[in-house]
Amino acid sequence: MIVTKAGRRMFPTFQVKLSGLDPLADYVLLMDFIPLDDKRYRYAFHSSSWLVAGRADPVAPGRVHFHPDSPAKGAQWMRQIVSFDKLKLTNNLLDDNGHIILNSMHRYQPRFHVVFVDPRRDSERFAHENFKSFSFPETQFMAVTAYQNHRVSLTEGPGAPGQQATHSGAPLDSTPPPPSADHAAEDLPGIGPCPARVTRLPPGPCPPPLSSA
Amino acid sequence: MIVTKAGRRMFPTFQVKLSGLDPLADYVLLMDFIPLDDKRYRYAFHSSSWLVAGRADPVAPGRVHFHPDSPAKGAQWMRQIVSFDKLKLTNNLLDDNGHIILNSMHRYQPRFHVVFVDPRRDSERFAHENFKSFSFPETQFMAVTAYQNHRVSLTEGPGAPGQQATHSGAPLDSTPPPPSADHAAEDLPGIGPCPARVTRLPPGPCPPPLSSA
DNA sequence: AGCTTTACACCTAGGTGATAAGCT
DNA sequence: AGCTTATCACCTAGGTGTAAAGCT
Numbered sequence: 001m002i003v004t005k006a007g008r009r010m011f012p013t014f015q016v017k018l019s020g021l022d023p024l025a026d027y028v029l030l031m032d033f034i035p036l037d038d039k040r041y042r043y044a045f046h047s048s049s050w051l052v053a054g055r056a057d058p059v060a061p062g063r064v065h066f067h068p069d070s071p072a073k074g075a076q077w078m079r080q081i082v083s084f085d086k087l088k089l090t091n092n093l094l095d096d097n098g099h100i101i102l103n104s105m106h107r108y109q110p111r112f113h114v115v116f117v118d119p120r121r122d123s124e125r126f127a128h129e130n131f132k133s134f135s136f137p138e139t140q141f142m143a144v145t146a147y148q149n150h151r152v153s154l155t156e157g158p159g160a161p162g163q164q165a166t167h168s169g170a171p172l173d174s175t176p177p178p179p180s181a182d183h184a185a186e187d188l189p190g191i192g193p194c195p196a197r198v199t200r201l202p203p204g205p206c207p208p209p210l211s212s213a
Numbered sequence: 214m215i216v217t218k219a220g221r222r223m224f225p226t227f228q229v230k231l232s233g234l235d236p237l238a239d240y241v242l243l244m245d246f247i248p249l250d251d252k253r254y255r256y257a258f259h260s261s262s263w264l265v266a267g268r269a270d271p272v273a274p275g276r277v278h279f280h281p282d283s284p285a286k287g288a289q290w291m292r293q294i295v296s297f298d299k300l301k302l303t304n305n306l307l308d309d310n311g312h313i314i315l316n317s318m319h320r321y322q323p324r325f326h327v328v329f330v331d332p333r334r335d336s337e338r339f340a341h342e343n344f345k346s347f348s349f350p351e352t353q354f355m356a357v358t359a360y361q362n363h364r365v366s367l368t369e370g371p372g373a374p375g376q377q378a379t380h381s382g383a384p385l386d387s388t389p390p391p392p393s394a395d396h397a398a399e400d401l402p403g404i405g406p407c408p409a410r411v412t413r414l415p416p417g418p419c420p421p422p423l424s425s426a
Numbered sequence: 427a428g429c430t431t432t433a434c435a436c437c438t439a440g441g442t443g444a445t446a447a448g449c450t
Numbered sequence: 451a452g453c454t455t456a457t458c459a460c461c462t463a464g465g466t467g468t469a470a471a472g473c474t
Contacts, residue, residue: 005431009465042428091430104429145430147467218455222441255452304454317453358454360443 001108001141007088007099014084014110014139020197021074026117029067029077031084033100035059036107036140043148050142053105060093060101064113071117091145102143110139112198136200214321214354220301220312227297227323227352233410234287239330242280242290244297246313248272249320249353256361263355266318273306273314277326284330304358315356323352325411349413 002008014031021027035056042053065087069076088099095101102108116130215221227244234240248269255266278300282289301312308314315321329343 011466045428148429224442258452361453 001089001102001143002147003089003091003102003104003143003145005090005092007090007092007095007097009085010087010089014087014112015200016082016112016134017199018074018077018082018114018197019199021078021114022116023073023075023078025074026071027074027077028070028115028117029082030064030070030113030115031067031087031100032062032064032111032113033102033108034111035103036109039106040103041105041107041142045148056106057103060103063098063100065100089143091143104143104145107140107142109135109137110141111135112200114198134198134200139200214302214315214356215360216302216304216315216317216356216358218303218305220303220305220308220310222298222301227300227325228413229295229325229347230412231287231290231295231327231410232412234291234327235329236286236288236291238287239284240287240290241283241328241330242295243277243283243326243328244280244300244313245275245277245324245326246315246321247324248316249322252319253316254318254320254355258361269319270316273316276311276313278313302356304356317356317358320353320355322348322350323354324348327411347411347413352413 001010038056039052040054040056041050043049044051065084067082067084068086069082088097089102090097090099091102091104092099093101112134114132114134118130214223251269252265253267253269254263256262257264278297280295280297281299282295301310302315303310303312304315304317305312306314325347327345327347331343
């Protein structure tokens with residue numbers, strides 16, 4: 001996943017389908033990213049593989065990204081696929097734009113959180129209750145400032161200068177992602193009236209997600 | 214005010230400053246437009262004035278424009294100036310984009326509404342209670358499909374092809390607008406916990422609003 | 427050498443006034 | 451003649467990969 005100083009959107013975009021919410025209740029949707037290990041990596045061109053290159057850099061400021069439509073009713077969230085296409089990643093530790101800060105050459109696990117908003121207790125909105133978190137192992141990725149594989153070219157989406165999407169290139173690290181999963185509420189910790197069921201959506205007609213892309 | 218078939222944004226934009234709201238309560242902000250009279254007008258070039266040209270056309274479908282940030286907390290609305298810059302006007306009676314439909318060559322009065330959202334009574338959200346309406350006479354305007362005065366040129370804002378703002382041209386009809394007013398809650402009808410105080414903001418460094426622009 | 431940063435040409439999306447053509 | 455409509459060139463804002471330059 002590309003990170004830049006100014007911040008760049010995730011690609012592929014993290015998308016989920018929600019069900020089981022209370023249609024009339026308010027929910028806040030958000031994401032964060034946690035380090036997968038305490039290591040720093042480097043890419044060996046000759047062997048086309050990632051190698052451990054020492055211990056992790058100091059952890060970046062932990063930030064969260066609220067889905068900009070938050071808060072919204074459960075009915076609204078379940079109406080259609082929820083797309084986190086506004087989320088931006090940066091490697092700038094001093095970032096002042098509210099973007100997610102990641103260390104380049106480190107591995108991360110995106111997390112998705114559904115927070116039930118109880119209107120009767122306004123001050124405890126984001127307390128450590130009434131929410132549920134979801135982690136999809138197949139969305140783990142390596143943060144990089146540039147693609148390490150010249151076969152990878154993402155000529156797509158608004159702003160793409162090229163003509164056609166390529167998305168070629170085999171998986172670039174050693175964790176071939178499993179197919180998309182369906183995490184039910186029962187599978188994960190969570191309290192309170194948030195019976196969320198979340199399905200991550202595969203990123204369209206592309207090959208399996210590229211871990212370093 | 215320009216109306217087109219596809220819909221065009223108002224200019225100048227309707228802007229208000231809110232105070233007196235409950236910071237923790239939810240409010241929906243919206244606008245609508247009511248005919249000022251039952252007449253149709255035409256513009257006499259030689260005398261540079263508007264003349265009555267018969268009775269009004271059949272009234273267009275009455276629509277409202279919700280401020281896209283709705284619903285939001287009172288604190289959020291009062292935080293800064295609220296701008297209805299997404300509102301679009303059309304003369305297409307069959308419009309399917311949810312734009313405000315107006316008859317060209319007719320006069321209109323914009324109205325601004327503050328709706329208090331009571332979370333305890335979800336089904337009656339937009340009932341005819343708990344809201345307050347504001348009308349600023351100085352925002353009355355004539356709907357036209359093209360500026361009737363060649364001295365008027367709005368070279369400004371995103372998408373403007375020209376180089377500099379002109380905004381020349383004297384008032385184009387017979388209702389020179391008074392300076393901006395401050396309508397307090399006491400001046401207008403309204404029920405329930407919506408102690409809104411609304412101040413319309415003048416449209417920046419321009420001369421007084423052009424009634425037909 | 428390996429990784430990061432910057433600059434840049436290019437793209438999409440949405441919006442604008444002017445103009446010319448069309449309608450009544 | 452008076453008004454409407456469609457088209458157009460042009461603009462801003464935001465986003466993208468590439469390539470060159472910079473850093474360590």
